[in-house]
Amino acid sequence: xxxxxxxxxxxxxxxxxxxxxxxxxxxxxxxxxxxxxxxxxxxxxxxxxxxxxxxxxxxxxxxxxxxxxxxxxxxxxxxxxxxxxxxxxxxxxxxxxxxxxxxxxxxxxxxxxxxxxxxxxxxxxxxxxxxxxxxxxxxxxxxxxxxxxxxxxxxxxxxxxxxxxxxxxxxxxxxxxxxxxxxxxxxxxxxxxxxxxxxxxxxxxxxxxxxxxxxxxxxxxxxxxxxxxxxxxxxxxxxxxxxxxxxxxxxxxxxxxxxxxxxxxxxxxxxxxxxxxxxxxxxxxxxxxxxxxxxxxxxxxxxxxxxxxxxxxxxxxxxxxxxxxxxxxxxxxxxxxxxxxxxxxxxxxxxxxxxxxxxxxxxxxxxxxxxxxxxxxxxxxxxxxxxxxxxxxxxxxxxxxxxxxxxxxxxxxxxxxxxxxxxxxxxxxxxxxxxxxxxxxxxxxxxxxxxxxxxxxxxxxxxxxxxxxxxxxxxxxxxxxxxxxxxxxxxx
Numbered sequence: 001x002x003x004x005x006x007x008x009x010x011x012x013x014x015x016x017x018x019x020x021x022x023x024x025x026x027x028x029x030x031x032x033x034x035x036x037x038x039x040x041x042x043x044x045x046x047x048x049x050x051x052x053x054x055x056x057x058x059x060x061x062x063x064x065x066x067x068x069x070x071x072x073x074x075x076x077x078x079x080x081x082x083x084x085x086x087x088x089x090x091x092x093x094x095x096x097x098x099x100x101x102x103x104x105x106x107x108x109x110x111x112x113x114x115x116x117x118x119x120x121x122x123x124x125x126x127x128x129x130x131x132x133x134x135x136x137x138x139x140x141x142x143x144x145x146x147x148x149x150x151x152x153x154x155x156x157x158x159x160x161x162x163x164x165x166x167x168x169x170x171x172x173x174x175x176x177x178x179x180x181x182x183x184x185x186x187x188x189x190x191x192x193x194x195x196x197x198x199x200x201x202x203x204x205x206x207x208x209x210x211x212x213x214x215x216x217x218x219x220x221x222x223x224x225x226x227x228x229x230x231x232x233x234x235x236x237x238x239x240x241x242x243x244x245x246x247x248x249x250x251x252x253x254x255x256x257x258x259x260x261x262x263x264x265x266x267x268x269x270x271x272x273x274x275x276x277x278x279x280x281x282x283x284x285x286x287x288x289x290x291x292x293x294x295x296x297x298x299x300x301x302x303x304x305x306x307x308x309x310x311x312x313x314x315x316x317x318x319x320x321x322x323x324x325x326x327x328x329x330x331x332x333x334x335x336x337x338x339x340x341x342x343x344x345x346x347x348x349x350x351x352x353x354x355x356x357x358x359x360x361x362x363x364x365x366x367x368x369x370x371x372x373x374x375x376x377x378x379x380x381x382x383x384x385x386x387x388x389x390x391x392x393x394x395x396x397x398x399x400x401x402x403x404x405x406x407x408x409x410x411x412x413x414x415x416x417x418x419x420x421x422x423x424x425x426x427x428x429x430x431x432x433x434x435x436x437x438x439x440x441x442x443x444x445x446x447x448x449x450x451x452x453x454x455x456x457x458x459x460x461x462x463x464x465x466x467x468x469x470x471x472x473x474x475x476x477x478x479x480x481x482x483x484x485x486x487x488x489x490x491x492x
Contacts, residue, residue, distance in 0.1 A: 006046065007054035009033070014055070022057055027065040034074050034085055043085040045075065119236050122228075132480040133401075134447045135274070135423035135468030136304075140337040142393065144386060151376045155369060163369040170356040171198025171344075172371035178378040179330075179344055187305065188319035189328055191346045197355045198371060201343040202301060204363065205329045206233045209345060210264070212358050213297055214239055218263035223251050225454030225461075227273045227301070230266050239263075243456035246272060250279030251287070261294035269317045270305040274454050274466050275425055276417015284317055292323040299327050304334045306387050308420040309395040324348035332374070334422060335387060342367065342374060390470075394422060397469040400477040407478075408485035422470040425451055427462065432491050434463040440487045446480060 013029045014022060033039040045051070048066055052059040066083060069075040076086040112120065155163065163172075170176060176196040183189035183196075199205045206229075214220070216238040222231055224243035231241040242262060244253050251267050265287060269279035291298050300317045308314070318328040331343035347355050359365055377383055398418060405415065405426060416425040428434055434450035441448050451464030465488075469477060 006039075007051065009038075010051075010055060023061040023064040026055075026057075026061065027068050030065060030069060031072075031074055034069075034088075039085050041085055041087045041089060044081075045083045045085070047082065115236060115238065119232060122232060122235075131445070131447050132472040132476060133423075133465075133467040133469060133484070134471060135449055135466045136334065137468060137471045138334055138337060138390065138422060139393065139471050140339075142390065143337055144382060147382050148373065148377065151373045151380075154376075155372055160372075163372055165366070165368075166360075167365040167368050167371075168360050170194070170196065170352070170359060171365070172368050172375060174379070175371040175375035176344075178375045180346075182378060182383070183316075183328075183330070183346065187302065188315035189346055190319055190321075191328075192349070194352050195346050195349055197345050197347060197352070197359055198365075199343045199345060199359065200341045200363075200365075200367070201333060202303065202329055202331050203229055203233055205343055205345040206230060206266075206299070207237070208355065208358055208362065209297075209299065209327055209347075210234065210237050210239060211362065212351075212354060214263045219260070220264035220266060221251070221253065221257070221262045222266045222456070223268065223272060224456050225274055225451065226266070226456070227268070227303075228454065230301070231456065241456065243460075245460060246275060246277065248277055249283045250277055251283070258290065261290075261296050264297050264299055265291065266299045266301065267317070268301045268303065270302055270314045271417065271420045273301070273303065274417070274423065274451065276419065276421060278314060278419070279317070284320060288317070288321055288323070288325065291325040296325065297327060298325055299329060301329045303329075303331060304421045306335055307391055307394055307422060309391070309398065310419045318346065324350065335383070335390075340370065340374070342370065393474075394470050397472060397474055397477055398424065400474060401467060401469045401481060404478045404481035404485075408482065409488075416464075423466055423468040425464050425466055427451070427464045428488070429492060430463065432463045434465060437465065437487055437491050440490075441484055444483060444487070446484050446487075448484065 010026065010029055014025050016022060018025075030039065045066075046054070048059050048062040052062045055062070066075060070077065070083075073086055073088060075083055077083050173193065175198060177193040179196045179198075180189075180191050180193045183191060197205075197208070199208060210220075210233070214237075217240065219240045219242050220234050221244045222234070222241045223246050225246065226243075234241045242257070244251050244257060246252060250269060250272060251265070267279065267287070269284060271278065287298060290296065298317065298321075302316060305314065305316075316328060318326040325348075327348075328346040329343070330346075332340050333343070345355070401424065402415065402418060405413065414427040416427060418424045428437075428451075434452050438448050438450050447468075449466040451466055452461040454466075455461035467481075472480065
């Protein structure tokens, strides 16, 4: 390739009107030509002065491209000879024995593993995370930003470097102490600060516990219906979720289930998700005794227990455990705001060191700065005050939603789970297509989730709508549901 031919080649591929710097374009064109063997190994390139003259550009532009290509190994200089295309072509591509070769890519699979393909196929996260009636989202506009900013600025002024590096152990010690104190008083959890492991939320808590306490193929009972995130995390770790039916007293394993003890039992005893039942005392005692007898770990997800409207918050299942078989999961996503990404898991004391080590080693945790601010937020009483205010606000919005349902449907449609939480379930008649209702609602800017999608066993699935009311302005609850009611009627 002579200098003139190279110049023509480059001129055809450089666009001076596209807004991209010419030096960057020149670098990319030469690099691509080398990778595709258009410019062969050993080809001598013209000097930067000659090429700049041929292309009618500044010499510095060519110099930049040459220097970048030399730094990355595409070009090399030879003393007294000039600049050449470096020999970076591998001598031989190692062959792989047929028995060890990779599986052929399935058409349309994007190269995902079977596990990855299943995760994407059954993904539960919505692209919409705010608005009526998105379940599980608090009213973030009511968060006391000024208080948080004041606490945060205090730490910025101190400039404590230890809060800006990686975290080691179970999290920021003052936050662990504040969480332990809160749980002892508000949730009757038996724990010390050492037992509190601070994570980035429920998903990471489940991931950490599963990796430390289970092996590939182990079985985990999950409520049916249940939170989609639990089963997806378990499946991604090659554990086997086993759907167990839920009745009025909570998770209800059959005798055939009890004969095959799982490794884990995942439950939401204080407010079953998504139906809202409260697990009875007899069922709680049965699970605890069964777990002790068969060395089963009970995973208690206490995701929104702070918000009870008809009675005081119920005591935790962990507080009844006398055999150290319960791990207690919590999060600040519902009580403060989801973007905070701070959760925790309370583990038996014998597991505390292992969990702290596992957390540090697997995830290289940080967020110590945020954890320090949150610790002060709790210690100074702002957290408890915020919970009290939000409990009043959410109770008002739930009542407005109940009134809107009654106004539109009377007693024709049953409501489940209205004693607590940030959502309720509106049950629909059999054979009603709740997924179709949700799709049509979304077209009108209303977010609802189909109850049937929370079931693992299709034969158990019941139609309904999960209606979150926490993030809906009070004056919009009634009018928005009236619009949704028009869509529902078309499917009854």
